[in-house]
Amino acid sequence: MASKFQKFVRRPTKLQKAWQTIRANGRRSTSPYVIDEIANFLESDQTKIRSIAGQINYGSYQFAKARGLAITKDGKPGKIRPIVIPKVKDRIVQRTILDALVSDPDIEKLAFQPLSFGGVPKRDGEKLAGVPAAIDALLNKIGDGATHIMVADIKGFFTQIRKSDCLTLISQFTDDAKFLRLFESAISVDLENSASLWQHKDDFPYDDIGVGQGVCLSPFLGNLILAEFDKQMNQGDCACIRYVDDIIILAPNGAAASARFRKAKKLLPTGMEFSLEKSSSVPIPIDQKFQYLGIEFFKGNIRPVPTARRSIVKRAREVAAKSIQTMRSAESPEDFNQDYSIPRTLNKISGMAKGWAHHYKFCNDRETILNVDRKITELFLDYAGKAQILAQKKVNEKNTDFTAALLGYRGAKEVTMESLNWP
Numbered sequence: 547m548a549s550k551f552q553k554f555v556r557r558p559t560k561l562q563k564a565w566q567t568i569r570a571n572g573r574r575s576t577s578p579y580v581i582d583e584i585a586n587f588l589e590s591d592q593t594k595i596r597s598i599a600g601q602i603n604y605g606s607y608q609f610a611k612a613r614g615l616a617i618t619k620d621g622k623p624g625k626i627r628p629i630v631i632p633k634v635k636d637r638i639v640q641r642t643i644l645d646a647l648v649s650d651p652d653i654e655k656l657a658f659q660p661l662s663f664g665g666v667p668k669r670d671g672e673k674l675a676g677v678p679a680a681i682d683a684l685l686n687k688i689g690d691g692a693t694h695i696m697v698a699d700i701k702g703f704f705t706q707i708r709k710s711d712c713l714t715l716i717s718q719f720t721d722d723a724k725f726l727r728l729f730e731s732a733i734s735v736d737l738e739n740s741a742s743l744w745q746h747k748d749d750f751p752y753d754d755i756g757v758g759q760g761v762c763l764s765p766f767l768g769n770l771i772l773a774e775f776d777k778q779m780n781q782g783d784c785a786c787i788r789y790v791d792d793i794i795i796l797a798p799n800g801a802a803a804s805a806r807f808r809k810a811k812k813l814l815p816t817g818m819e820f821s822l823e824k825s826s827s828v829p830i831p832i833d834q835k836f837q838y839l840g841i842e843f844f845k846g847n848i849r850p851v852p853t854a855r856r857s858i859v860k861r862a863r864e865v866a867a868k869s870i871q872t873m874r875s876a877e878s879p880e881d882f883n884q885d886y887s888i889p890r891t892l893n894k895i896s897g898m899a900k901g902w903a904h905h906y907k908f909c910n911d912r913e914t915i916l917n918v919d920r921k922i923t924e925l926f927l928d929y930a931g932k933a934q935i936l937a938q939k940k941v942n943e944k945n946t947d948f949t950a951a952l953l954g955y956r957g958a959k960e961v962t963m964e965s966l967n968w969p
Contacts, residue, residue, distance in 0.1 A: 549720045598635060681838075704758070735751040783802060792839060837851050902918070
């Protein structure tokens with residue numbers, strides 16, 4: 547007899563819901579590969595969903611090879627973030643499997659421990675989720691009397707999760723062989739472009755070791771694997787807040803913090819270890835400066851870390867510079883990319899600044915946020931002045947079409963005429 551999980555994932559309505567989530571996420575993607583995949587699936591999407599449902603029902607669904615991306619980490623030459631992008635149809639099935647699993651109260655309770663926040667949906671009755679919720683929990687523990695902290699990062703977390711351990715955990719909740727086979731296939735990683743990623747092969751999952759970073763099931767599996775870790779780390783007089791692979795221990799004194807950190811090392815699953823360069827060597831009193839999840843804490847101030855502040859200014863500057871470069875190098879209105887027109891660039895810089903501030907709106911050091919905003923404002927106005935000079939130059943040259951293009955206007959030139967013939 548099919549388990550409730552198998553019945554869940556084979557329903558077209560559940561697959562349809564997952565597809566809507568994938569499609570919504572795709573709208574925010576900047577990857578041409580993802581955008582094209584979404585567009586292609588959208589053609590006859592309902593037929594495709596019914597086909598997927600039938601294949602799952604008969605146990606014949608096959609996952610395709612995924613695409614691997616080696617994303618270079620800013621400021622870390624040679625270091626990459628190994629992202630795995632499955633095909634759209636596979637992402638739909640993976641999302642439906644995730645929805646099926648977390649619909650079970652026992653699985654949800656196990657995977658989403660009280661002080662775990664990464665990959666955890668907003669809890670009932672809670673106003674915060676994600677990083678703000680984790681920071682709020684940290685502040686509550688300090689308010690409860692914590693005086694020392696230690697931070698740690700699990701090295702190569704997703705590439706160290708054992709798939710067999712995940713299967714064993716899920717097997718405790720169902721013995722449905724068909725569903726378990728589907729689940730096992732969903733978390734397997736086979737790359738279509740592995741040959742071109744040979745120099746990064748050790749960063750990507752292989753065989754039983756590792757799950758795909760970028761796959762929707764991976765954060766859930768990470769939480770599931772570390773559920774027992776979370777439970778034991780939050781016994782007694784210490785607390786351990788975890789956001790995926792980043793943890794912070796809060797303790798009533800330095801000795802307790804050190805002892806709990808040693809316990810954490812022993813509790814990590816087989817093959818996992820803390821990164822030496824990203825982990826505390828000694829306990830840190832809370833009245834000293836410390837960082838967690840990209841947030842700096844110092845003397846009651848809560849603000850983005852300096853690297854985050856510099857990064858947003860740098861990215862805004864790069865957007866402005868790219869637009870100026872494109873405007874100068876274009877030889878005609880036709881070969882000018884409208885993505886770099888003056889209005890779009892101004893809107894992009896403004897949107898970046900607003901989005902950045904929104905991300906850190908829970909921080910109480912407003913002056914630091916405003917200082918960053920002032921720098922971007924100066925950059926914004928500097929770009930507007932330079933762009934105006936370039937546009938005026940085209941006006942002086944009597945090149946009105948080019949001027950209009952720089953200002954974002956295309957008009958009739960963008961329309962392919964399909965004229966009817968006079969009889």
